[in-house]
Amino acid sequence: MPLKVGIKYCGGCNPTYHREDVEKAIRSEFKNAIFYYLSEKDLHCLEMPGVLVLINGCKKGCVSSVRWEENCESESIRIFRIDEKAELEDLISELREILTENSC
Amino acid sequence: MMNGKEYIESLRKYNPTIYFMGKKIESAVDEPMFFPHIHAAAMTYELAFDPRYEDVMTAESHLTGEKINRFTHIHQSVDDLVKKVRMMRLLGQKTATCFQRCVGFDALNALYITTYNIDKKHNTEYHQNFLEFLKHVQKNDLMCVGSMTDVKGDRSLRPHQQKDPDLYVHVVERREDGIVVRGAKAHQTGAVNSHEVIVMPTRALGPEDKEYAVSFAVPIDAEGLINIFSRQTNDTRRLDGDIDCGNAKYGIVGGETLMIFDDVFVPWERVFMCGEYDFAGELVETFATFHRQNYGGCKVGVADVLIGATALLAEYNGVAKASHIVDKLTEMIHLAETCWCCSLACSYEGYKTPSGAYVPNPMLANITKLNVTRFPYEWSRLAQDIAGGFVITTPSEKDLRNPETRKLIEKYMKGVEGIAVEDRLRMFRLVENLSVGAQLPESMHGAGSPQAQKIMIWRRGNVEMKKELAKIIAGIKKDEHFIKLTGVDEEEFFKKMR
Incomplete structure (x- = not known):
């Protein structure tokens, strides 16, 4: 089963980096994954298994992982949050681990 | 928690080494030159017991669940950051001067965050050391000096390049039970009436400066710790009565010392950084962010008093209704509230750090402080413009008290009907205190000079x-x-x- 990756962007009012670079990097790293975008209306009906990546443009972190975790109905959804570009490398390696778990 | 009076009495338990005007001060609490500074700091204690202010003046300790003075609190939310600047403005309004306690408060919060990060990277135990110290501070409601600015010597040279190695505080000996430090810190606000000193490095450091990457806390009366109290503009006026000072009760600015560490011993449990040069820059930036956040609070509180004093003088002079006076007072309000907007904005845009503590938005905190290096000069200029030349030429209190000259002063210093001449004189002196004296260079250099803010703004300007x-x-x-x-x-x- 290909990994399903949901992406949720913050509002992007004054980002400190190109948030799109995160999505680009994940997409190029996980070519076989299925990507889809999430919006606030999906907050209460997260049933799709896989990974959710919350992309914030700055450390204020308007898309709160706690909020999504609290509303996440499925335990099989793993939530990751990124607030600055420096965190991208760690995010990718954590996603790689999940991919390895999945393939096992 | 202690109230104001208890705080003042608590200082008697300490025996710090202090020099001023060529003599050793035996008791800081009994030294008239220190009275106003002590009263201003005491206000941070007293208001915590007033039900009208306790909501901003107190907090719940996240360590013990106890009610504590907010000046010993670690910010647990954006609301805490906002309440901090509300507290600053309130205290500025109540004292019209620097109440000194924010520096140690900011040092506590910066070290909470940075010791956590150091431990995570280097497997050290600084955060635990710090937590024990923090509990001690919260439990005993202590006032801490936040000690950052080294004397620096030749500014073009790094610490290890200085001809005299002691121009930045550094470790001179590592023992089994602790470290010995030497050096000096400048502009130590509130030092003569504090309980503890929290030392931090003053700049980002490289591997050659490892011995300068040191942070610790010692009691103000630690052996080898010497304070030389600084002079201020018109400082001895406080010995001449209660009018000429302008603000006799709470003084002007914070009362600073040159603080010397003459081989001071620090036990390991009071050490929060020792050699981790890679975190010196982070600690400085975090502290600076907290400290720069404040200035649109405290200085605006002081500006509220200045605006009030200026408006009263316009009334006393009979010009309150002139349109240009209203326009200038409006401009003063605009400038002050702009700074307030900045402090609120950097607080509302604050965020959670890995330690769990919250920090203001660094860019906006630097913007706050950079505005405060400018706007107080303009609102002071407007205050002087409205008040008139008597701001600097008013006869002395002694001449007002002298029966031979009193009647002359009362005749010729009269303004509008119904206002006592003494009241008019008091208001001129207050405007002088708030717009001519040390308040302005303090706005310029406190929490870092303008260029320090510009460096951070440029770096984060994207x-x-x-x-x-x-x-x-x-x-x-x-x-x-x-x-x-x-x-x-x-x-x-x-x-x-x-």
Whole structure:
């Protein structure tokens, strides 16, 4: 089963980096994954298994992982949050681990 | 928690080494030159017991659940950051001066965050050391000096390059039970009436400066710790009565010392950084962010008093209704409230750090402080403009008290009917205190000089992203949304119009 990756962007009012670079990097790293975008209306009906990546443009972190975790109905959804570009490398390696778990 | 009086009495338990005007001060609490500074700091204690102010003046300790003075609290939310600046403005209004306790408060919060990060990277135990110290501070409601600025010697040289190695505080000996430090810190606000000193490095450091990467806390009366109290403009006026000072009760600025560490021993359990030079810059920046956040609070509180004093003088002088006076007072309010907006904004834009503690937005905190290096000069200029020349030529209190000259002063210093001459004199002196004296250079250099803020603003200004935005708007780079708006790409859309 290909990994399903949901992406949720913050509002992007004054980002400190190109948030799109995160999505680009994940997409190029996980070519076989299925990507889809999430919006606030999906907050209460997260049933799709896989990974959710919350992309914030700055450390204020308007898309709160706690909020999504609290509303996440499925335990099989793993939530990751990124607030600055420096965190991208760690995010990718954590996603790689999940991919390895999945393939096992 | 202690109230104001208990705080003042608590200082008697300490025996710090203090020199001033060529003599050793035996008891700081009994030294008249220190009275106003002590009273201003005591206000941070007293208001915590007033039900009208306790909501901003107190907090719940996240360590013990106890009610504590907010000055010993670690910010647990954006609301805490906002309440901090509300507390600053309130205290500025109540004292019209620097109440000194924010520096140690900011040092506590910066060290909470940075010791956590150091431990995570280096497997050290500084955060635990710090937590024990913090509990001690919270439990006993202590006032701490936040001690950062080294004397620096030749500014073009790094600490290890200085001819005299002691121009930055550094470790001179490592023992089994602790470290010995030597050096000096400048501009130590509130030192003569504090309980503890929290030392931090003053700048980012490299591997050659490892021995300068040191942070610790010692009691103010630690052996080898010497304070030389600084002079201020018109400082001895406080010995001449209660009018000439302008603000006899609470003084002017914080009361600073040159603090010397003459081989001071620090036990390991009071050490929060020792050699981790890679975190010196982070600690400085975090502290600076907290400290720069404050200035649109405390200085605006002081400005509220100045605006009130200036408006009263306009009334006493009989010019309150002149349109240019109203316009200038409005401008003073605008400048002050702009700084307030900045403090609120950097607090509301604050965020959670890995330690769990919250920090203000660093860019906006630096903007706050940079505005405060400018705007108080302008609101002071306007205050002097409105008040008139008597701000600096008013006869002395002693001449007002002298029966021979009192009647002359009362006749010729009279303004509008119904206002006592003494009241008018008091108001001139207050405006002098708030707009001529040490308040202004303090606005300039406290929490770092303007260039320090500009360095951080430039570093965080993200000009590359702004260049990209400009390229898109100018048509140099593709606008991905334009085609969605018009159904055709830019080239095609504008071809029709050429």
